Amino acid sequence: MKRAVSFIVNGERLELELDPFRSLLDALRNEAGLTGTKKGCDVGDCGACTVILNGKPVNSCLVLGVEAQDARIETVEGLQAADGALHPLQENFLKLGGAQCGFCTPGFLMMAKALLDENPHPTEEEIRFGIAGNICRCTGYTRIVEAIQAAAKEMRRE
């Protein structure tokens, strides 16, 4: 039986009718039309589906949609400012080559945002520890780490 579920995504309240056996990832992509969040492995190994749930980064493939009742959710669609300006993380991923094929990028961006929200001055080691659950097959990670470092620096100046 479907259940009425209500949560806030990127500041906007959503009311959905969800089967209890649907993941939050599928609810976001297929019911809410927010396809920025990617489905990679669908079993919590790759991090492509990372969203921020009540302030904490999680794999949305391992959360049931019905568990998100009353939650605040941030997805990659919410990173851009209202005027269309890119978030410093997006800006630096672009500028420094932190994205190639781009499939893992939304997950990396959301993990990096959660990391910087918690710790605005991360060391390289802390960044690498933070993104250990995000897999990228293109970049070799170095440029992703550099992009996060550059964004952190910019965000501290603002």
Added chain:
Amino acid sequence: MKRFDYLEPRLLEEAIALLQQHGAALNVLAGGTDLLVEIKEQIRAPAYVMSLGRLPGLDRLAFDEREGLRIGALVTTRALETHPAVNRHYPGLAQALRELGSIQVRNRATLAGNICRASPSADTLPPLIADGAAVTLHGPQGARRVPLEEFFTGPGKTVLASAELLTEIVVPPPAPHTGKHYIKHGRRKAMELATVGVAVCLTVDGERCADVRISLGAVAPTPMRAKAAEKVLLGKPLQPSLVEEAAEAAVSESRPISNVRGSAQYRTQMVRVLTRRALEEARRRAAA
């Protein structure tokens, strides 16, 4: 995901009644990082999934110098990992937590879930056993407390009765002059299951071993106490040769299998090396 009905009891009694009513057709959902994977991979096909999410009080996490650490069934591994008292008084457990899955996984995965899953290689189990942890089980007849080292009966198997829920984990407070350490041995640094895990909780009286608990992971059907190794050390001065002897005893009581992560022979060698290293580090910390 295969379809199931979702139950969300608001009282413990209600949850236990649902367990009685549905038996094996019901699976319990805490963090979901194992359960949902097993449903997706068709290892399990429960007709009912019962979330503990709305039960009151299960997210309680508290430390007290006399009582120790009390961890409710819904406390996430990430909440524990970032808790100052866990890092200060239970460094073996803290180390194991940092090496469990990813931050995304740890923000959902609960310690209670890691225990109930009863994987022989689960990272948190050796340090919890070395720390002398116990679990509280609630069933139709009320609550009982079981030492964690007696909780596991085989891979994925525990003493938990079909209508019982694990509601709390209690870890005793640290004794003075005690050092703890956990070493996870894997093929890579992150997102890895342990090939061998060794946890030590060592209390010293000068040079002498006043008390010690050694626990091994991934080298037997359940996480185990290395009691023969402990016996070698107990009451004696901690000379290097004695530590070697204890490591050798740990090897002889371990019962590893060969699998994709390592051969039995390799695991045996690693038990020797890691037991020695964990004891040396625990000793250094106990003296500090």
